[in-house]
Amino acid sequence: MLFPSMRYHPAAPELSADDLRLPWELSDPAGVRPLVFGELARDLGSRVPGRLVTSAKSWLSHAAVDRGAAILPWGGVEGVSKVSPIDASASYLSYLRDAWNQGFGAHPLEHQEVVLTVPASFDEAARALTVDAARIAGLQRLRLLEEPQAACYDWIHRHRESLADALSGVRLLLVVDVGGGTTDLTLIRVSFDQGTPTLERIGVGDHLMLGGDNMDLALAHVIEQRLGGSRLSSASLSQLLQQCRGAKERLLGAEAPEAATVTLVGSGSRLVGGARSAKLGRDEVDALVVDGFFPEAAIDERPHGRRGAIVEFGLPYAADAAVTRHVAAFLAMHAETMAAALEDSSPPTRASLAPDTVLLNGGVFNSHALTRRLMEVLERWRNGPVRQLHIQDPMTAVARGAVAYAASRLGQSPSIGGGAARSYYLILDGDDGERQGLCLLPRGSAEGEEVLLEGRTF
Numbered sequence: 001m002l003f004p005s006m007r008y009h010p011a012a013p014e015l016s017a018d019d020l021r022l023p024w025e026l027s028d029p030a031g032v033r034p035l036v037f038g039e040l041a042r043d044l045g046s047r048v049p050g051r052l053v054t055s056a057k058s059w060l061s062h063a064a065v066d067r068g069a070a071i072l073p074w075g076g077v078e079g080v081s082k083v084s085p086i087d088a089s090a091s092y093l094s095y096l097r098d099a100w101n102q103g104f105g106a107h108p109l110e111h112q113e114v115v116l117t118v119p120a121s122f123d124e125a126a127r128a129l130t131v132d133a134a135r136i137a138g139l140q141r142l143r144l145l146e147e148p149q150a151a152c153y154d155w156i157h158r159h160r161e162s163l164a165d166a167l168s169g170v171r172l173l174l175v176v177d178v179g180g181g182t183t184d185l186t187l188i189r190v191s192f193d194q195g196t197p198t199l200e201r202i203g204v205g206d207h208l209m210l211g212g213d214n215m216d217l218a219l220a221h222v223i224e225q226r227l228g229g230s231r232l233s234s235a236s237l238s239q240l241l242q243q244c245r246g247a248k249e250r251l252l253g254a255e256a257p258e259a260a261t262v263t264l265v266g267s268g269s270r271l272v273g274g275a276r277s278a279k280l281g282r283d284e285v286d287a288l289v290v291d292g293f294f295p296e297a298a299i300d301e302r303p304h305g306r307r308g309a310i311v312e313f314g315l316p317y318a319a320d321a322a323v324t325r326h327v328a329a330f331l332a333m334h335a336e337t338m339a340a341a342l343e344d345s346s347p348p349t350r351a352s353l354a355p356d357t358v359l360l361n362g363g364v365f366n367s368h369a370l371t372r373r374l375m376e377v378l379e380r381w382r383n384g385p386v387r388q389l390h391i392q393d394p395m396t397a398v399a400r401g402a403v404a405y406a407a408s409r410l411g412q413s414p415s416i417g418g419g420a421a422r423s424y425y426l427i428l429d430g431d432d433g434e435r436q437g438l439c440l441l442p443r444g445s446a447e448g449e450e451v452l453l454e455g456r457t458f
Contacts, residue, residue, distance in 0.1 A: 064316065
């Protein structure tokens, strides 16, 4: 069962008491009542504007806003209750905690060690806020795991009995995780010691707010023009976004129809009789999403310059929507690391800048068209075949991988090494007035490793 991380704030007479009844007493850190979560929230949000809270995880990583302020739903209609990104995130965890405790009351979730996944590109502030949200939900025994690693752990655990054979010939594995809000890139080196494979993470991408939400937004702007061309309010555009998400998933899926209808319901006095509809064709969605977000870029192409003012719904999305150009830039940035991992001292070539194996994760790769396009681009960069490690279920791989990671900590499953993804520095004012960086934790430091700052006094 999947739980969409969405919450809907209905008007008081909108739903009956039976519609809101749960097997447990609903708790919400922000105290909003009435309140709906998950699949029903998504469905209602696609029909009524200005009451759906979504993308809370993306808001946690947005440093330009107060993540503790009640700002969601962004552009909400007048009179709707609002919550902070932290409280929204905490409410999803509280809901899952209560659902777990309803079924496993003898083993309360708050007494368990919980593995919570986050984008690999989350900075320390976003990670700390994620931990704060978990603690608000009563989850104290917590470990964070990066989502691309979690997807890889899922694959490893499924092949643990024959891992050496499954990874035969693999040297550099690129994990591309394109979710709803972010694109995460991770490089993993695979080596063998007496026939036993060892996996080590050697590269992590920068924070990239680019994913399925951007695709839905692009489609929503197309429909906006077809509905008369006038600019929609944030509340109406948010409603249209949910409609376009469903249309995109149908039109990019297997056995897709020729077209799908998108309907925007009126608001206020126009709620009844104010609905407007437009169609999206399968071919145009294919062209907009596949060619727009996964264009046939060259390996030396780079993303268009970022602009801080690129904001939709208050979120600073990437200025360049081309995932393939971001992948090219990521590989170029880690060219020396890749060469060192392969123990190759020769100058990097086009082929050496491309991985030999890729693992694709995230809901967007349920689309065969998107998967095929990215594989074609990678194989052209490598000038040869690129192997794909297949995820059994991209929608649940990260969750299952979190369990596999917990099992690896108990020695029950293979693990991925690599330590800290980044170095951490303390900025100090030097005697000459210039600022200096003191490395507190070198990149690659293993979990539990003690780092001594020798020759320093403070």
